[in-house]
Structure formats: structure tokens, C-alpha cells
Amino acid sequence: MKLTIKTIMIMLLLGTVVSCRKSEGHNPINDDPVPPAVVTGVSVVNLPGKAKITYQVPNDERLLYVKAEYVPTSGVPAEAKASYYLDSLIVEGFADTKEYEVKLYSVSRSGVESEPVVVKVQPQEAPIWKVFKSMKVLNAFGGFNITAENPSKDNIGLIVLSKNKFLEYEANNNWSVFTNVDSILQKIRGLDTTLVTLGFLVRDRWGNTTDTLFQDIKPIFEVQLDPSKFRGLALPGDAPQVTNGARLEYAWDNRLGWPYTSFTHQVNGGPQPHMITFDMGVLSKLSRVYIRPYPEGSRWYFLTTMKRFEIYGSENPSSNGALDASWTLLGYYEVVKPSGLPYGTDNNLDQTTASAGFNWEIRLDAPRVRYLRIRCLENFAGGTAQSINELKVYGDPR
The missing domain is CATH 2.60.40.10 (Immunoglobulins)
Incomplete structure (x- = not known):
């Protein structure tokens, strides 16, 4: 049989491929039976x-x-x-x-x-025990909060045990948290105010677990306060609203878009932090304040939206408008733009997050208040004006 040069070249290439394939795999590099020296x-x-x-x-x-x-x-x-x-x-x-x-x-x-x-x-105390010893479980409005410290940032599971229909304790994956952050905060909401006993333990990625802490939980009663009782209260020092339609009362009218928004005037209000004040009509123990930003141009939220702000509460505020002892700081808050994109550029995540609104929790040890004051320290435009499309207040007015 005659072989052409082309045929010979193809056979050689195929032989090379087969040879290479034979060398693949995880076989020992050689078959030397002599063990290596010890460390x-x-x-x-x-x-x-x-x-x-x-x-x-x-x-x-x-x-x-x-x-x-x-x-x-x-x-x-x-x-x-x-x-x-x-x-x-x-x-x-x-x-x-x-x-x-x-x-x-x-x-x-x-x-x-x-x-x-x-x-x-002989290892030192495992990270799960440091997390377990620092763990605190506190009753909260509509649920409970779990806090713990994980200074080594190990991968851990903070497991919550609740009773199933057979009254046996089992892991509740909806309430448990799996993380490696150094400061753990888990907030469980949407629960009834009935007393329930839960178990809490910490597990690592090797399956090691701590002891189980059993604790009685009784969520605090929470309802949305009636917005029909809200009234604007213009105190000295409060910023004026813009003059082409916006009003403070539009913040709780359950209508979206322009002009149904509270919008303070940057120039007339001055460069200092802009404040608005209103009467909720009832003395209440507050749990949270919901704020939906105003979308300028129908979709750009991170413009005059508040970036850093404070919420104050009072039972009987001073008529001079000063933030004196008649007011209590209920919380300092900061809005984080999810995408991190520069000013004037929002992506879909930014728009979806802002359109859903933000819930700002009031500290649990805050006193009962009737009047609220929101103070904008900085907005995303770099000024101090504030725009609020919709606002809701939650707590216990009983």
C-alpha cells in the first residue's frame, strides 16, 4: 500500500494526540517505592x-x-x-x-x-463559643432581634430552634442566619404578640455546635399609626416647602408622584440642615418610620433623597423651635445607594430598592412621643433639602 506524505503526516499527528492522552490523569509521577524523609x-x-x-x-x-x-x-x-x-x-x-x-x-x-x-x-477556645457568649436576644416590635460578635469572621450558623407541629424543636431556616461578618444582627418580624420559647445555638462548618440557649420571646405590639390624625407643625427653624405645589401634609396622604410630596426649598431654607415637624395626634411608643423617597423625573431617586438624617421625638416641644431638652434623638440614619454609582446615575437595583421605601427603626429604649421632627444633614445632591414622597409611622399608641 502506498502512503502519501499527507497520509503519513496525519498518522503522525494522530499518534502524537494518542500519546498525549495516555499521559493524562492523576497517576504517580513515577513508581519509586522509597518513602521520602520525614519533617x-x-x-x-x-x-x-x-x-x-x-x-x-x-x-x-x-x-x-x-x-x-x-x-x-x-x-x-x-x-x-x-x-x-x-x-x-x-x-x-x-x-x-x-x-x-x-x-x-x-x-x-x-x-x-x-x-x-x-x-x-491543644487549640484555644473555638470561635463559635465567642459568638455564643456574646449573643443577645431581645424582644422587638412584631418580633425579636439577635445580636452577636464574631471577631474572627469565621463562617458560622446562628441557628434558631422553634417547635414543629409535633412540638419538637427543629432548626428554623427562615430565622437562622449564616454569615462570616464580625458584627451579627438578625431581625425577625411579622410575629404575633403571644409568648413563645425558642432555642438558639451556634454551629461551624465542621458541624460543631455550642450549647443551646432557650429563651422566652414575646414580640411587642405594633400597628401603623393613623395618618388622618397627623398635622403639620411649622416651628421656628423649620425649612419652607417649595412653592409650586408641594406641602408637608402630602407626605402621609398615600399618593405618589408630584406634587403629592413633602419637598423643602434649598435656597430659601438655607445651607443648614433642613427640618420638618408634625404632630401625630397621639402619644405613642414608636417602632419604626417608613420613608419612600420622591422620584424626580419619575425614576431618579438618589438626587434630593436624604442621605444622612436624624429623627427626633417629643411629648411637648418648645415653641421656640430649638432642638433642646424637650426633644429626644430617636435615631441617626444613613441611606446607602445599592449600586454605588455616581450621582445622577441609578440602575434597576437602585430604583427598585428606593421605590419600595426604607424602614428606619427607632431605638427600643426611646420614650413615648407625640411629635416627630426629621432633620436632613445631607442629601445625595450634596445639599440639605429633603424630599419625602410618602411617610408612615409604626408603634404602640395604646
């Missing part, structure tokens, strides 16, 4: 929930990596590996401060292990 000079630094093991890497060309084998608190065997370029590795997954045995192996390029070097570790 030496081993030292241990115990850390929260883990330990760092440092060693001297043997000068052995057979060595590929160093492996640690151990059994952490969960009882499930674990291992950690480090390349021969490194001189340390981390063993983790410990939930207590007991002493544990770790076996270090040198592993060759052909997968042969050395004899183990046994070392003892």
Missing part, C-alpha cells in the same frame, strides 16, 4: 479552634507534599496538606480546648508515605 523541627502555635504546625521541610527530591491526619471534635477523620514549597499547615475544626494528636507524613511524588511524626495540639 523535622516541628513546632505548634495553638489558635482559636485550630493550630498552625510549622516544620523543616526535608531536602529530599522525592518529596511532593506534607500531609496531616487527625480526628477533630466531630469524630470524623480529617486531613490537611501543604506543598513542599511551604513549611507549615493548619489543622482546624476543633470545638474545645482538649489535646489532640496529629500525624505528619511526608508524601513522595510516587504517592509513598513516610513514617508519621506525631505531634500534639
